[in-house]
Amino acid sequence: MSLQFERVDVLIIGAGLAAVTVALHLPRTLNVLLVAKHEVTSANSDLAQGGIASSYLEPSSVDHERDTLVASKLAAVPDRVYTLVEEGRTAIQELERFGVVFDRDATGYAVGREGAHGMNRIFHAGGDETGRHVMATLRRQLPDNVTVMEHVLIDTLTKSDGRVSGATGFNGETRLHVQAGAVVLATGGIGGLIDWTSNCRSVTGDGLVLAESVGARLTNLSRIQFHPTLLAVDSPHLVTEALRGAGATLVDTSGNHVMGQHPLGSLAPRDEVARTLTNHVGPVYLDTSRVERLDERFPKLVATCDAHGIDIRRIPVRPGLHFHMGGVDVDAYGRTKVAGLYAVGEVADTGVHGKNRLASNSLLECWVFGKRVAATMTLEEKPFTVNETTVFEVSDDLFGRYRQQIGEWLTISPQLGKIVSFLENTQQLPRTKHVTRQLSEQTLSIEAARLLARAMMRTEDGYEQDRFARTADGIST
Incomplete structure (x- = not known):
C-alpha cells in the first residue's frame, strides 16, 4: 500500500464552522492542514437552516x-453559558468582517425567533x-497557510510521551500519516449513524472514538x-424551527x-415538542397559513416541498x-x-447545552x-510513532445489519433490550x-455506536428513578 506523509503545525479534523473558525484565527505563520472526510461541504454546518443566535441587538x-439555561433544563454550566452568549454578542459583527451578509428588511436586520427563545x-x-x-463565504477567506484536503478519513491518533503527535488515516485509498504539533477534533456529531436524521451521512461520531482511544474523557454521551x-x-x-417562529x-389532521x-x-x-409529537397518535402537520412572505424567507423549504x-x-x-x-470533555x-x-x-461537550440545546446556539458555539x-x-x-492498526472484519451485508440495529435503539424512546x-x-x-x-470507516461507526450504547446503559442503571428527565436526554422507556 502506498503511503503519504505530511508534517504540519496544526491538524484540524473536520470542515464545518468549528474547524474553519479555528483555521481562520490561528497565526498565519503556522502550517495548518484541514481535512474533510468527504467533500468540504459534507458538514452539518452547511445544512444549518435556522441561523445564528446572538444578543447583538439587545441591551x-x-x-x-x-433562555439557554432554561432550555437546557438548568443542566448547562452557567459560566460556560455566560461565555457563549456574552462573547457571542460580537459574533455578527465579526462574521460580517469576514464577508458574511446577513438578511435585512426595512427596519434593519431581519432577525427571527425559534423555540424557547423569549424574543427575536x-x-x-x-x-x-x-x-x-x-x-461558502468563510471558506473563501481561508488564508494561504491553511491547506484543505478532501476525502481524508482519520482513523487513529498517534501519541508520544503523553502528548498527541499526529494521526493516521486515508487520503482517498492512500494510507496517510500526519505529524502535527497539535490536533483539533471538529468532526461533528453522531447523526449519520442512522437514517432518520437531519445530519450528513458522513457525521458518525469519529471524533468520540479517536479521543477515547488516546485517553480523553467523554461526558454526557446519552x-x-x-x-x-x-x-x-x-x-x-x-x-x-424558524418556520414556527414566523407563525406556523x-x-x-383535524387542524x-x-x-x-x-x-x-x-x-x-425542542425536547418537549419532539416528545409530544413522538407520543401523538396520527399524522402531524405544520400549518403555514399565517407565515408571511413564505417563498422569500424559506426558499429551500419551498423547493423541497415542491x-x-x-x-x-x-x-x-x-x-x-x-x-x-x-461529547469530548473540554x-x-x-x-x-x-x-x-x-x-x-x-464533538465537544463544552457544557453550554445541558440536556437540550437552545435553537441556533450551535453555530454560535x-x-x-x-x-x-x-x-x-x-x-x-x-x-511520530505509529502503532499497529487493526479494524473490524465485517462484510457490507453484516455492517448494513448492524446499522439497521443502531437505528432501532438510537431513537427518542429506545428499548433497553435492543441496546x-x-x-x-x-x-x-x-x-x-x-x-x-x-x-476503517465501518469500524469507527461501530465503535462510536458502542460508546453511545454503553453510555445509555449507564444512564439506565444510574437514573432509573428519573424517567422524565431522561426523556430530554433521548433515553426513555
Whole structure:
C-alpha cells in the first residue's frame, strides 16, 4: 500500500464552522492542514437552516443566557453559558468582517425567533440557507497557510510521551500519516449513524472514538436531541424551527393545535415538542397559513416541498435525530485532558447545552469556542510513532445489519433490550490487520455506536428513578 506523509503545525479534523473558525484565527505563520472526510461541504454546518443566535441587538446578554439555561433544563454550566452568549454578542459583527451578509428588511436586520427563545434574536443569511451562505463565504477567506484536503478519513491518533503527535488515516485509498504539533477534533456529531436524521451521512461520531482511544474523557454521551420537525417523507429533510417562529403551528389532521396545552405553544423547547409529537397518535402537520412572505424567507423549504409534491400550506412532519449535546470533555478553551488534543463544535461537550440545546446556539458555539481554541493553542513537536492498526472484519451485508440495529435503539424512546442486543452482537467481532478505508470507516461507526450504547446503559442503571428527565436526554422507556 502506498503511503503519504505530511508534517504540519496544526491538524484540524473536520470542515464545518468549528474547524474553519479555528483555521481562520490561528497565526498565519503556522502550517495548518484541514481535512474533510468527504467533500468540504459534507458538514452539518452547511445544512444549518435556522441561523445564528446572538444578543447583538439587545441591551445585554442576560435574556439569551436565561433562555439557554432554561432550555437546557438548568443542566448547562452557567459560566460556560455566560461565555457563549456574552462573547457571542460580537459574533455578527465579526462574521460580517469576514464577508458574511446577513438578511435585512426595512427596519434593519431581519432577525427571527425559534423555540424557547423569549424574543427575536436569530440572524439569517439567505433565508433558510444560512449555513450554506456562511460556510461558502468563510471558506473563501481561508488564508494561504491553511491547506484543505478532501476525502481524508482519520482513523487513529498517534501519541508520544503523553502528548498527541499526529494521526493516521486515508487520503482517498492512500494510507496517510500526519505529524502535527497539535490536533483539533471538529468532526461533528453522531447523526449519520442512522437514517432518520437531519445530519450528513458522513457525521458518525469519529471524533468520540479517536479521543477515547488516546485517553480523553467523554461526558454526557446519552444527551441526544431530536428535532421535532423533519419532513415526513421517505428521506429526511429538516424543516427549520424558524418556520414556527414566523407563525406556523403544529396541527393534527383535524387542524387542532398539537402543542396547544403548552404555554409556549409550537415554540416550546425542542425536547418537549419532539416528545409530544413522538407520543401523538396520527399524522402531524405544520400549518403555514399565517407565515408571511413564505417563498422569500424559506426558499429551500419551498423547493423541497415542491419536489415532493407537498402542499406548502400543510407540511407533514415527524421528529428525527438532530444534535449531540455530550461529547469530548473540554475546558473553556477547548482543551482535552490529553496534551496536544483539542475539541470544538458538536464533538465537544463544552457544557453550554445541558440536556437540550437552545435553537441556533450551535453555530454560535462553533464561532465562540473555535476562536478560543485558536487563541490558546500550544504546539510541541513529538516523535511520530505509529502503532499497529487493526479494524473490524465485517462484510457490507453484516455492517448494513448492524446499522439497521443502531437505528432501532438510537431513537427518542429506545428499548433497553435492543441496546443490549447490539452490544452483545458486536462484542466479539473479529479484527484484521488488512486495513482498508471502507473497513476503517465501518469500524469507527461501530465503535462510536458502542460508546453511545454503553453510555445509555449507564444512564439506565444510574437514573432509573428519573424517567422524565431522561426523556430530554433521548433515553426513555
